[in-house]
Amino acid sequence: MLEYDAYLGHVKEPMPNGVGHHVIYKMAARFLDKDALKVKMPSLSPTMTEGTIVQWLKKEGDPLSAGDIICEIQTDKAVVGYEVDEDGILAKILKPENSKDVKIGTVIGLIVEEGEDWKNVEIPPDVEQSAPSDTGPVTPSSKESPAQSSLDQPDMHSIQSYGPAVRCLLEQYNIQLTDVHGTGPANRILKGDLLKYIKDKNLKPVPLASISLPKGAVASTEKTSSTSEPAVEKKPSIQQPTMGTEGANYVDIDLSNIRKVIARRLTESKISSPHMYCTIDSNIVRLIQLRKEFIDDGTKVSMNDFIIKAAAVALQKVPEVNSLWKENGISIMSNIDISVAVATDSGLITPIVKDAIGLGVEDISKMVKDLAGKAREGKLKPEEYQGGTFTISNLGMFGVSEFTAIINPPQACIMAIGTSRVELDEEGTPQTYMKVTLSADARIVDEFLATRFLEAFKEIIENPVLMLSQAPKIDHQKLFAK
Incomplete structure (x- = not known):
């Protein structure tokens, strides 16, 4: 099995110019035999120990040409595009989108040479495979409503992949990602896009009590009837999944890799x-x-x-x-x-x-x-x-x-x-x-x-x-x- 040891720094090479909106790292390897090429999580900064697969830009079975960006990786510093330097076929995605805390050196995908049977690629026994994500369309069952089915389908960009500033604006103004056109890399939504959307729509901050609560939750500020009729539970409206655990007067925000590193380094410094x-x-x-x-x-x-x-x-x-x-x-x-x-x-x-x-x-x-x-x-x-x-x-x-x-x-x-x-x-x-x-x-x-x-x-x-x-x-x- 031919391995790409980018995390050891053997063939890692920064591109002289960024491609598109991303920092690009080249993945250099030659297909010396008919085995699949292991694509590993690289080390893209001296302080990086793990990364997050933000988005796969190629899907299994897609042909690859030298220079193609196959995925985006969030390091402890930035979102980095991952570029291949060989022609081939992306045979297997082992770490789906939004896979967090992926250690350096972990195999995240397999590539085979053109003409090879990519569908039956053999996964090495020493390689760990994450549960596949639902990237394809979901057919609702007879017991499942179409609305519920649409909630189960992942968005092109997960809210968890955004920084605190973007996520707070989404929550504060109750904005859905699908409502905003992003101008960032791969149509990624930037803080400026949200501020423009808020200004154009003349939006006002939404009180937390009016934001949809998880099923079964009742807001403490909700007015109750003075009659003896039993209270009727309000069904939550269908909206974008929230950024974290939501309570009556707070919202927990998941830490990004970048925020974790900043917190660790500042604490160590003091x-x-x-x-x-x-x-x-x-x-x-x-x-x-x-x-x-x-x-x-x-x-x-x-x-x-x-x-x-x-x-x-x-x-x-x-x-x-x-x-x-x-x-x-x-x-x-x-x-x-x-x-x-x-x-x-x-x-x-x-x-x-x-x-x-x-x-x-x-x-x-x-x-x-x-x-x-x-x-x-x-x-x-x-x-x-x-x-x-x-x-x-x-x-x-x-x-x-x-x-x-x-x-x-x-x-x-x-x-x-x-x-x-x-x-x-x-x-x-x-x-x-x-x-x-x-x-x-x-x-x-x-x-x-x-x-x-x-x-x-x-x-x-x-x-x-x-x-x-x-x-x-x-x-x-x-x-x-x-």
Whole structure:
């Protein structure tokens, strides 16, 4: 039996360009004999241990050509398309749609060579097969009503495969998936699609008490008759299955793989990394004026783009902060790769602006827009969000004055950006200030180092021309020997 050991990394190869709306991984293998090819759950990120089969784009018996995407896999970071690199026939689906917590290396399907008898493909004895899902039409029996039969048929997209933001909107406004046209990958519904649908239909949030309850349940808020007639149980209306366990005043939401990983990593960070916080104010009047000049010149850049550049220059001046924690020591990174926190339907993800010190503000702006768009649509390639040496989280655009952020391990620091505010100086002149808070791993960055970095950042922000300067090369090996 020829096996595809993608999870061992032997032939895994990222596509240079995404196909369609997905990140694509190639499945390379040669049919050296007439046995079926085992298609295994691959490892698509360093932290991935299991995945979810979101959707099969091919069904059993479908011919396959090199470059075809056979299924979508939800990793701990994104939804990834799985591409074959050989012609053949999809003979057997061993893990149906919505199979959750599928371990890396688990066989999820079998492929045979063209011309082979795919219907009688032999399933190896060491391969576990899940119960088949009802993907075909269901013929109602004489005892089953057509309405009940339609409920038993799975939708093209299961509500369980969506992130909390989408699922909460579906529940809050009592929207059925079939009512909304999705603009995402394979017509997948995005948060923006729901917001547009809600706006177009002028929908209002539905009180939880008015949402259909499971059979046999009675809402506590239901008014009862004052007569002696027995209460008549209301039959629930036929609607989209809910996202989880529903009660009188709550809804349980199943955790996606991405949310599980985020929860685990944040908890580990707070437990294992002793967080230390330092806050500083910066006068951004000159920076605002510089941004205005960029915009007047036809170049649209944000304050965050300048902040990323300023942080990169400050890291070059205080390179000890640009470090990673390892059990056997501290690694001071020569490359300055800034992770930028982006909120998505599935949770927070941090795409990376690589070599930020070597990029101009305009280049950073274009890269951030591109990465943020990919992140929200689930199109990021693993190399675009794995790694990073320093993280920036900006809630200033939402009016948050200041906050503390949780460190993104193994990085040493994360910088939280608050909103701007106007104050009068001693002469009565309006000045604009911005407050930033550095969360630092005290095992790597102490109060003195954190202060040095924030002072450097403040100096650069208040004198933006310094963003164009380059610090001299530093011998990193001697930094902690002082």
